[in-house]
Amino acid sequence: MPKRIDIKKFQEFGYLQEANRLFFHPLGLALGVITDASGEVRLGGVWDALDDREGILFEHFDLEKVKRVRIAAMVRRQVRADLPECNPMGTQVRQLHKDKPRTELDEKERKVQGLLVDAWEAFRNLEKMHPDEEDEFRHAIHEAERIVLVRRVSGE
Numbered sequence: 001m002p003k004r005i006d007i008k009k010f011q012e013f014g015y016l017q018e019a020n021r022l023f024f025h026p027l028g029l030a031l032g033v034i035t036d037a038s039g040e041v042r043l044g045g046v047w048d049a050l051d052d053r054e055g056i057l058f059e060h061f062d063l064e065k066v067k068r069v070r071i072a073a074m075v076r077r078q079v080r081a082d083l084p085e086c087n088p089m090g091t092q093v094r095q096l097h098k099d100k101p102r103t104e105l106d107e108k109e110r111k112v113q114g115l116l117v118d119a120w121e122a123f124r125n126l127e128k129m130h131p132d133e134e135d136e137f138r139h140a141i142h143e144a145e146r147i148v149l150v151r152r153v154s155g156e
Helices: 007-013 015-027 063-080 107-124 133-154
Strands: 029-035 041-048
Touching: 007 015, 007 041, 007 063, 015 029, 015 063, 015 133, 063 107, 107 133
Parallel strands: none
Antiparallel strands: 029 041
């Protein structure tokens, strides 16, 4: 039986950020946490912006958390890839397309995602010229990330 991770550790390591940034926010949802007066962190429910066309935009993310979670995922996939019940990608996820099973980005797609992260970081270092520009650029980056990620599901 798996043990439970402390929610504060889950948040501090970066799992919450990445779950929201890569999964929940593009769908218009957000997994929230609450910190009480004693400093205890607990799950705070799921925020719903499903009716909002743009959904929830991830404003500022910690690049170190992105790196930590990516490294943890790579290590986990390498270990799981040797298990008989897992596919070579280290997952047990059922594929939607039997003729083109993909659960991970290929090398070129990973490069594009990395360049999008770099573009976001570079843009945030520019002098601000308009109050809305950061929100607009972030939305454009999220849309570009979505387009790259959806290739895995659509098989295109």
